[in-house]
Amino acid sequence: MAAKLTNAQIAWRAAQDLPDGAYVNLGIGFPEMIAKFKPEGREVIYHTENGILDFGEAPPAGEEDWDLINAGKKAVTLNPGAAFFHHADSFAMVRGGHLDIAVLGAYEVAENGDIANWSTGPGSVPAVGGAMDLVHGAKQIWVVTDHVTKKGEPKLLKRCHLPLTGVGCVTTVYTSLAVVDIRNGRFVLREKLPSMSLDELQALTEGELTVEGTVGDLIVPEV
């Protein structure tokens, strides 16, 4: 199997697609890394479910204010022009379609745009947070993920098997091997690692990869 992108590199790649002036919600954990790689000169305003618009980087250790946190309960700072609001207004922003992009991690994504990212099934404590709202709110739903599970099984499937987070909502998947858009119920391959053939990529992908026009090279610097 060819080399694959690290999580940081996947985040870097997704960050390159952030448009200037976008309102963006980055999911807890891996998606949060995207903020670090925002291209110079683009203004992106970040939303967090717990009621802040336009928060900034983490404060230096020891200077945290624990009333100033993001949805992952990590301390943040404010940019000039930030605003506080309550939870109903925060999810009005989400559900009302005011966010341009929400980025999430996923266990599974299907070619019809379904996503499963909240439950691995019975036996654990279920927790859904704001994910089910985000997937039906933002204009674009991006997923960042390894292309396959730790066991090497495909994560880009014909249909999801785990409990769904949302139906028909994912618009783009940034993986360790490829950038895949979802259009009209199909995986449309936008970019792949140049070291990998389409057949090799398809072998690691359960859903069918279709090609519209040319497939770009997924080239990412060391980050």
Added chain:
Amino acid sequence: MAAKLTNAQIAWRAAQDLPDGAYVNLGIGFPEMIAKFKPEGREVIYHTENGILDFGEAPPAGEEDWDLINAGKKAVTLNPGAAFFHHADSFAMVRGGHLDIAVLGAYEVAENGDIANWSTGPGSVPAVGGAMDLVHGAKQIWVVTDHVTKKGEPKLLKRCHLPLTGVGCVTTVYTSLAVVDIRNGRFVLREKLPSMSLDELQALTEGELTVEGTVGDLIVPEV
């Protein structure tokens, strides 16, 4: 026909029933007079639909701020402890049952608590404002009204004839002749002018006046 109370006297009588600490919405026009007669020592907080809690009296002529008005578009002032909010929050207060009392005028009130106060039928420009929200929001709905129409017809009816504002919502009617509570779909006479017999009052009332316990004397000073 016996002497009857003036509108100011009806307002005075209703004002005596304002409990200390009550949150109250006074309808446009006649009901607004009630504020003038609030008994000394009771704190009443007035709500207006357009987004103010705890407004005070009208400012002196020439000192009006036309961004500081009540639902009747009259200039008001603020008491210490006032708050501004938007229209959805304002009607959350109304619809959510947070107001203790709303006082309205009426064309007709029925013994089942129905009220008609927004439309005299086809041919004019219909206007409803906040009345339909108020009648289903506040814990108590008071009506202040002359006991009969200008033509001498009863306004306290078995059933309303005009288009309804709300169904089964009025709790007390303060009229020019009596104070009538509405309980279990019946007019219960609480007070009447001492100069008038029950039969005389019933003759001016289409709905049946019932008596539970004693009927008090409706005695109101010159105001």
Added chain:
Amino acid sequence: MNKVCQGLEEAIAGIEDGMAVMIGGFGGSGAPIELIHALVDRYRRTGSPGNLTVINNNAGNGAIGIAAMIDAGMVAKMVCSFPRSSDPRAFTEKYLAGEIGLELVPQGTLAERIRAAGAGIPAFYTPTSYGTLVAEGKPVAEFDGRMYVQERWLKADVALIKAELADRKGNLTYRKAARNFAPLMAMAARITIVQASRIVEPGGIDPEHVVTPGIFVDRLVEVANPKQEEALLREGAK
């Protein structure tokens, strides 16, 4: 990101025939007079935008603001709770002549329908108007032993609103009770256009005091010392 327009003309660009336009204000309080009259002027000059649906609590007073839009013939329909005012001539004439439509909505339902549109809630139930003419034809349902009416969200193509302070990112504050419908309309319109008495740099509004966060605002135009509709009417404006 630059939401600041260089003038009223730029701010109202793209408002087209047949659009639904929300206009902030309760009577004169909060009415964005300069934005409205820029639109009236454009209509008088070019014949567009006409055939508008205007959403406001009222339906104009005297001959300025929304009344001027109605007099100019730009408005096909009003959606409002209270089409009466101290001088309702403009609307009343056209309404009684059958030349303008009216969707009468109880005030709290109007506010909630607009908020619902902004919050992605396509329908909700309210006790308001149950059993009245206003509820005719609407679905009803019983919850916990009480009857309610189903109401739908109310969206618009454009909102015109008046703010006190704005920062470059679109965060807004309002002046006293001029707030009324504006924060809701800002959420519910595809394009929200704001006239503000002063536009400050980001950071110029305390994040705790922002009433409308910038995500709901698309265009800003500074109108220092804006006119107040009620004050104008009392001065005898025509």
Added chain:
Amino acid sequence: MNKVCQGLEEAIAGIEDGMAVMIGGFGGSGAPIELIHALVDRYRRTGSPGNLTVINNNAGNGAIGIAAMIDAGMVAKMVCSFPRSSDPRAFTEKYLAGEIGLELVPQGTLAERIRAAGAGIPAFYTPTSYGTLVAEGKPVAEFDGRMYVQERWLKADVALIKAELADRKGNLTYRKAARNFAPLMAMAARITIVQASRIVEPGGIDPEHVVTPGIFVDRLVEVANPKQEEALLREGAK
């Protein structure tokens, strides 16, 4: 009108077995630690109030706050969106042992259900959770070609919330993102009990800056220099 209580005991009086209790906060931010621990202390002393339904975004962290309520055995059921935390032991133990109930609600639906209760809206439709396990058994409906799930209001007997400033009439401000669910819970509970860092005279809060108007607040207690749950946990609180 006097909403000010003389101490925590007076503030929490009347909270009884079996009640539904909303508790403000998102993780430690906004958690009313002193009110919660006054309730835990009362339960340890008297055995009441027990069998509570607690409504919060989370389900406790470490062994303080809501986790202390769970450890004490006061909580029969949690209604929350995310019963995980850096140390979810208290809830997880009881949940896996079948000793505590869980109603899992998506975060935005939780917020909207609480707001709906406060606003007199018994039910509304949301796209959230359509087609998922969370929506099983709930009515669905199509609006404008898209499917939605019907959700019901969520009321409570009591809300415990933490404010920054309060005035004697109950007007409130909050501190930064500690605001989160508190303004909604204040609307949705029959009795809203507030701990504020400072209680000022009416007029001490600018009417433009009030976040929760006093009509939604029943009782106030001043807790100067309140503890912050997350800070306590990081200091190693047990």
